[in-house]
Amino acid sequence: MQYEASRPQGPVLVQNLKDYSGRVPPQALDIEQYVLGAMLIDSEAVNIASAILPPDSFYLPKHTRIYQAICELFEKGQPTDLITVSEQLKKSRHLDVVGGLPYLDELTERVATSANTEHHARILGQKALLRKLIETMSKRITEAYDPATDAFELLDQAETDLFSISESQVRRSAKNLTDIVRDTIQHLQNITEHDGKLTGITSGFSELDELTGGWQDSDLVIIAGRPSMGKCVDADTPILQSDGSLVRIADLYERQHARLLTLGADHRFSITTPSAYVDDGLKPVYRVTTRLGRTVSTTLTHPFLTPRGWQPLGELVTGCSIAVPSELPVFGMKTVPDAHISQLVASILHPDRVMRPMADARGQLVKSRGLQKLPGWTFTLDHDCLKSFVDQLLAIKRSFRVSSRQLARQLAHLLLRFGILARVQHTAGDWTVTPMGTGRREEGKEQIVYDEITHIEARGLRPVFDLTIDDTHNFVASDVCVHNTAFALACARNAAMSSDRPVSCAIFSMEMSARQLAQRLLTSEARVNAQAARAGKLRQSEFDAVVRAANAFAHTRIFIDDTAGLGVLELRAKCRRLKSEHDIGLVLVDYLQLMQGRSKDNREQEIANISRSLKGLAKELDIPVIALSQLNRNAEDRKDKRPQLSDLRESGAIEQDADVVAFIYRASYYGIEFDKNKEPTEGVAEIIVGKHRNGPTGTVKLSFLKDYARFENLERYRRPEDEFITDSDEEQAPL
Incomplete structure (x- = not known):
């Protein structure tokens, strides 16, 4: 081992610190002399001290040089007495600098016994640690006075410094190749001793572990997939906003802002804001029509709420029931004169007799004959004005005919604001809106009813969009309830519950709440239907299975943080604390695109900063970091859709x-x-390892149980003829 022979920086720093604070940094010169003297008279003291003290643990520069000379001789297996050390210092031209042979002789005379070397060495280590803290914090204090310093970056740097100091008193900027080779040989020997066993943290999937060797320390692992796996609605689908307006989902994507309705676990609506807006390009869409005349166009993979839970459209047929709102109590702030409302009602009920112009959505006057749709201001009326409109509409006729399908559905929608269900039918060239009574329930009761599907028809390729809704994962589209991390969560569960090497795991979820993650873990472990659990429809035997699963998790160390919009600096700070307090061995981030970076001007630069920070975190804590990421829609253009x-x-x-x-x-x-091998794909998920910096790439097939959102090792079917082989005499023998 070779140590740097140039002048150590510690004493220079000490002088600077003295100038800064007016006080002498922590030091113990007499103990430094004792430790060096003990090392000169006893080789065992060298062995003890060198294992505890890095070279910069000494306050005086000459003591550092003497210590380096002793360690160099010890590494070579040579004696470390007074004569050999003085010769070593003479070779490096440092003998006169340290005070010559007389000073070395003085050190040996100060020591009667080396019995307390370890205790004294640890005292020196503590003094060096205090000086390191003073050095680090003094730099950060100076930077804090600089007006150009970013406060959050400085805080992150300070926390990084403190964490590195707590891990080790010294952190060299570069290592000698000899040291690196020695560590590498030791690492390879440890791997060899595993005798083919896993060297990293298990994913819980045998073929994936065989391919990767397990999740390795300091690795950044990206698990990527398409957002919502193709669960999208047509671009023209109207989405009800909190101000009462109806806005196309394509327009919401352009705005990147919305406040809309979502259905809670109690089947009541609340206002929420999407966390992501997704353009999924062109896809085949299908129009779903219900007996009440509600329509919505979605992809086959988009789930609908049914009495059995959320099911994709591809699993539904005519005659199935889906959830639709029984009331949408949303009102705007706009008020208009009663005359405008009366004129609008008259133009709907008596289109042939009303000829006077009326205001459109922009306040301009247009002719009302043959009204095809309601003015935009109608949907943002306040409660009293909209109630006046509905009262006048229902006061004369029990049902009314209009010439436009869009107008008929808009009227049915406004009736729904007051909990009035209405059926829209196409009869004799016109569209009839028939109120069917109230859908409003008692206060606190469900705000949905189940409506029968009457038609499912293909509409061809259409631009489609989706919204990511945290917590509830659904939204109201065209007056129908539609739905919007299981593999990575399974990896964390398997690592924490491994029988060979369980590790503590930290899960940072910016998409799902801690309760939802826990519920998904429990239902997956208990093998019960997740939607049945969410709807409160578990049988007693299923609930008992969930309780048993909870008991199994009682002894695991999984920490969940569901802070929304988590920033890079906050994530790193929390991980450092968890590493220090609970020695976490795996970090899971769900998901990367929902994190907040420091660069707000360019999204790609922001994501790049987040990615680099996650890799830096993995190296700093020396643990694997798994981050979920979204894919763009390029895969949708390929025939096999493979990413x-x-x-x-x-x-x-x-x-x-x-x-x-x-x-x-x-x-x-x-x-x-x-x-391509003619094997069925139902219930099979592929994990495609597209990049592996230190190993092979490949594809692993897993079993996916969608009712439980659970991944498992795939039990491959073995043909009976595979059980036997033919020997040289062409007789069959057991394999």
Whole structure:
């Protein structure tokens, strides 16, 4: 081992610190002399001290040089007495600097016994640690006075410094190759001693572990998939906003802002804001029509709420029931004169007799004959004005005919604001709106009813969009309830519950709440239907299974943080604390695109900064960090829909920073029934390892149980003829 022979920086720093604070930094010169003297008279003292003290643990520069000379001789297996050390210092031209042979002789005379070397060495280590703290904090204090300093970056740097000091008193900027080779040989020996066993943290899936060797320390692992797996609605779908307006989902994507209705677990509506707006390109869409005349156009994979839970459209047929709102108590703030409301009602009920112009959505006057749709201001009326409109509409006729389907559905929608269910029918060239009574329930009761599907018809390729709704994962589209992390969560569960090497795991979820994650873990572990649990429809035997699953998790160490919009600095700070307090061995981030970076001007730069920070976190804590990421829609243009590295969304830096990139792919989700080997794809998920910095790439097939949102090792079917082989005499023998 070779140590730096140049003048150590410690004493220079000490002088600077003295000038800054007016006080002498912590030091113990007499103990330094005692430790060096003990090392000169006893080789065992060298062994003890060198294991505790790095070279910069000494306050005086000459003591540092003497210590380095002793350690160099010890590494070579040579004696470390007075004569050999003086010769070593003479070779490095430092003998006169340290005071010559007389000073070395003085050190040996100060020591009667080396019995207390370890105790004294630890005192020196503490003094050096205090000086290191003073050095670090003095730098940060100076930077804090600089007006150009970013406060959050400085806080992160200070916390990084403190964490590194707590891990080790010294952190060299570069290591000698000899040291690195020695560590590498030791690492390879440890791996060899595993005798083929897993060297990293298990994913819980045998073939994936065989491919990757487990999740390795300091690795950044990216698990990527398409957002919502193709669960999208047509671009023209109207979405009810909190101000009463109806806005196309395509327009919401352009605005990147919305406040809309979502259905809670109690089947009541509340206002929420999407966390992401997704353009999914062109896809085949299908129009669903119900007996009440409600319509919505979605992809086959988009789930609808049914009495059995959320089911994709591809699993529904005519005659199935889906949830629709029984009331939408949303009102705006706009008021208009009663004359405008009366004129609008008259133009609907008596279109042939009303000829006077009326105001449109922009306040301009237009002719009302043949009204095709309601003025935009109608939907944002306040409660009293809208009630006046509905009262006048229902006062004369029990049902009314209009010439436009859009107008008929708009009227049915406004009736729904007051809990009045209405049926829209096409009869004799016109559209009839028939109020059917109130759908309003008692206060606190459910705000949905189940409506029968009467038609499902293909509409061809259409632009489609989706919204990411945290917590509830659904929204109201065209007066129908529609739905919007299981693999990574399974990896965390398997790592924490491993029988061979359980580790503490930290899960940072910006998409789902802690309760939802816990519920998903419990239902998956208990093998009960997740939607039945969410709707409170578990049988007693299923509930008992959930309780048993909870008991199994009681002894695991999984920490969940559901802070929304978590920033890079906050994530790193929390991980450092968890590492220090609970020695976490795995971090899961769900998901990368929902994190907040420091750069707000350019989204790609922001994602690149987040990606680099996650890789830095993995190296700093020396644990694997798994981050979920979204893919762009390029895979949708391919025939087999298989993702690849170029599909990583928003930044190529993710691919560069990651040590492992894995894609989740389910062919059955895209209507592909058989793979290229003619094997069925139903219930099968592929984990495609597209990048592996330190190993091979490949594809692993897993079993996916969608009712439980659970991934398992795939039990491969073995043909009977595979059980036997033929020997040289052509007789069958057991394999």
